[in-house]
Amino acid sequence: xxxxxxxxxxxxxxxxxxxxxxxxxxxxxxxxxxxxxxxxxxxxxxxxxxxxxxxxxxxxxxxxxxxxxxxxxxxxxxxxxxxxxxxxxxxxxxxxxxxxxxxxxxxxxxxxxxxxxxxxxxxxxxxxxxxxxxxxxxxxxxxxxxxxxxxxxxxxxxxxxxxx
Amino acid sequence: xxxxxxxxxxxxxxxxxxxxxxxxxxxxxxxxxxxxxxxxxxxxxxxxxxxxxxxxxxxxxxxxxxxxxxxxxxxxxxxxxxxxxxxxxxxxxxxxxxxxxxxxxxxxxxxxxxxxxxxxxxxxxxxxxxxxxxxxxxxxxxxxxxxxxxxxxxxxxxxxxxxxxxxxxxxxxxxxxxxxxxxxxxxxxxxxxxxxxxxxxxxxxxxxxxxxxxxxxxxxxxxxxxxxxxxxxxxxxxxxxxxxxxxxxxxxxxxxxxxxxxxxxxxxxxxxxxxxxxxxxxxxxxxxxxxxxxxxxxxxxxxxxxxxxxxxxxxxxxxxxxxxxxxxxxxxxxxxxxxxxxxxxxxxxxxxxxxxxxxxxxxxxxxxxxxxxxxxxxxxxxxxxxxxxxxxxxxxxxxxxxxxxxxxxxxxxxxxxxxxxxxxxxxx
Numbered sequence: 001x002x003x004x005x006x007x008x009x010x011x012x013x014x015x016x017x018x019x020x021x022x023x024x025x026x027x028x029x030x031x032x033x034x035x036x037x038x039x040x041x042x043x044x045x046x047x048x049x050x051x052x053x054x055x056x057x058x059x060x061x062x063x064x065x066x067x068x069x070x071x072x073x074x075x076x077x078x079x080x081x082x083x084x085x086x087x088x089x090x091x092x093x094x095x096x097x098x099x100x101x102x103x104x105x106x107x108x109x110x111x112x113x114x115x116x117x118x119x120x121x122x123x124x125x126x127x128x129x130x131x132x133x134x135x136x137x138x139x140x141x142x143x144x145x146x147x148x149x150x151x152x153x154x155x156x157x158x159x160x161x162x163x164x
Numbered sequence: 165x166x167x168x169x170x171x172x173x174x175x176x177x178x179x180x181x182x183x184x185x186x187x188x189x190x191x192x193x194x195x196x197x198x199x200x201x202x203x204x205x206x207x208x209x210x211x212x213x214x215x216x217x218x219x220x221x222x223x224x225x226x227x228x229x230x231x232x233x234x235x236x237x238x239x240x241x242x243x244x245x246x247x248x249x250x251x252x253x254x255x256x257x258x259x260x261x262x263x264x265x266x267x268x269x270x271x272x273x274x275x276x277x278x279x280x281x282x283x284x285x286x287x288x289x290x291x292x293x294x295x296x297x298x299x300x301x302x303x304x305x306x307x308x309x310x311x312x313x314x315x316x317x318x319x320x321x322x323x324x325x326x327x328x329x330x331x332x333x334x335x336x337x338x339x340x341x342x343x344x345x346x347x348x349x350x351x352x353x354x355x356x357x358x359x360x361x362x363x364x365x366x367x368x369x370x371x372x373x374x375x376x377x378x379x380x381x382x383x384x385x386x387x388x389x390x391x392x393x394x395x396x397x398x399x400x401x402x403x404x405x406x407x408x409x410x411x412x413x414x415x416x417x418x419x420x421x422x423x424x425x426x427x428x429x430x431x432x433x434x435x436x437x438x439x440x441x442x443x444x445x446x447x448x449x450x451x452x453x454x455x456x457x458x459x460x461x462x463x464x465x466x467x468x469x470x471x472x473x474x475x476x477x478x479x480x481x482x483x484x485x486x487x488x489x490x491x492x493x494x495x496x497x498x499x500x501x502x503x504x505x506x507x508x509x510x511x512x513x514x515x516x517x518x519x520x521x522x523x524x525x526x527x528x529x530x531x532x533x534x535x536x537x538x539x540x541x542x543x544x545x546x547x548x549x550x551x552x553x554x555x556x557x558x559x560x561x562x563x564x565x566x567x568x569x570x571x572x573x574x575x576x577x578x579x580x581x582x583x584x585x586x587x588x589x590x591x592x
Binding site: 049051054055060061062063065066069091093094095096098099102103105106107108111112118119121122130 | 209263264268270272299301302303306307309311313329331333335336337338356357358359361364393398400437439440442443476477517558561562591
């Protein structure tokens with residue numbers, strides 16, 4: 001094998017390895033942020049299973065208790081929190097999600113669709129202010145004044161937390 | 165020569181690799197720049213919110229404590245006062261936007277344009293406007309809501325306007341919600357899942373057994389209905405029971421202006437949505453009524469139905485079965501008619517997931533001597549075996565094209581009919 005051949009093959013191997021490493025680093029940095037479920041501090045729940053969270057966000061559970069209706073808050077399209085919710089909770093695409101809520105209201109199963117929030121700050125503030133409100137927030141942005149919900153008994157950043 | 169070839173190959177590979185690795189960082193840079201931009205915008209929103217909050221606080225200090233109720237006049241609204249006094253009080257603009265005002269009327273429309281052509285002798289091919297549907301929803305308070313559905317159907321002499329549903333509902337909690345008005349009867353799945361919005365359903369038309377204007381099951385129901393979920397853990401049980409007027413003397417219509425006899429119809433249904441199988445729904449329903457289609461002729465009606473559906477789109481699976489039992493109250497003679505359909509669809513993952521092919525088989529059987537279906541001298545229910553093969557293309561999130569080929573046989577010993585059907589259905 002000539003020097004050129006050796007150089008070319010080494011460059012090829014090094015390039016491939018670098019590419020793999022870069023990809024794994026990018027994937028890790030984008031995926032290691034958990035999405036927290038927060039509710040108004042007076043909401044009478046502190047632990048929900050993933051199936052119960054799904055039931056709430058599908059609008060199938062509409063009351064926390066007799067006098068406290070659930071108020072759904074969801075981030076506007078493109079936000080990472082919304083993508084996680086659509087993928088893990090709804091298991092729907094953006095268009096399926098829109099169609100789901102149009103159909104839900106059309107079937108007279110609920111009178112209102114989830115309210116759209118445009119930032120984690122806005123979600124934090126509305127959850128603090130509106131009784132019965134529930135939202136998904138980047139775990140790093142959760143503020144005091146909201147109540148953090150355990151999902152399947154786990155908090156964000158704990159091993160096995162399902163919303164990431 | 166060999167060395168040159170290898171060098172050219174190495175250079176070509178290196179260039180290709182460089183291009184591949186260059187495009188990835190470019191994409192990552194684009195994504196990163198978008199993320200940065202979103203973060204900047206979120207930061208900017210925060211700053212604006214803080215600014216607004218300070219302005220609100222200054223205004224409140226100068227004018228005294230002005231309650232949200234005063235700002236909003238007499239409009240009733242969700243309770244938000246405790247939050248306003250907390251350390252992280254939201255800006256009043258945000259809260260005003262997020263809170264529900266009562267009443268809060270939302271209107272949504274559904275429309276369709278159809279084309280059909282068949283080899284049935286006597287039928288005419290061409291376009292028709294189908295139904296234009298307006299849906300109204302308005303929460304009246306935290307626990308009371310109104311829902312309405314109006315349809316405008318093109319007829320040779322003009323437009324036929326119908327109140328398809330009008331419902332006022334009081335929610336006590338998730339386990340008990342009571343409502344009054346006109347409903348789509350909760351028998352089976354389709355009748356309460358898709359209503360009059362053709363855009364919502366995958367196919368162009370409803371199955372024959374639940375067709376609008378059809379008689380096999382009573383599509384509408386006027387009265388009261390209680391519904392809710394049942395404490396059942398992961399089984400996800402729900403129920404619905406109703407009491408109402410049932411069919412009028414015209415079997416396809418509900419008794420909007422009053423019952424045709426002194427006997428009330430009743431309906432009870434139960435369904436399960438197991439949490440373990442998200443998307444699966446199993447249901448069963450029973451309906452009872454006394455029919456008086458002609459003076460002096462009374463029939464007992466007993467409908468039992470069951471459905472199994474998988475509501476996701478990869479695949480989508482819908483199926484239901486119903487048996488309609490009629491008993492002549494004078495002669496005690498009984499008659500049973502059956503109908504079912506099975507529909508399978510699949511949202512293709514390619515081409516932006518816009519294509520959804522589907523197939524449906526449906527079947528109706530009625531006894532030849534069944535008197536109720538022929539009470540007016542015309543057969544309101546006939547034997548049917550039908551296959552539908554089609555595809556739906558979603559042009560946008562709110563409009564779709566559908567194309568179908570149908571092959572069906574209605575009535576015993578009748579020839580099969582082939583047809584092509586097209587529809588654009590939309591919501592606005």
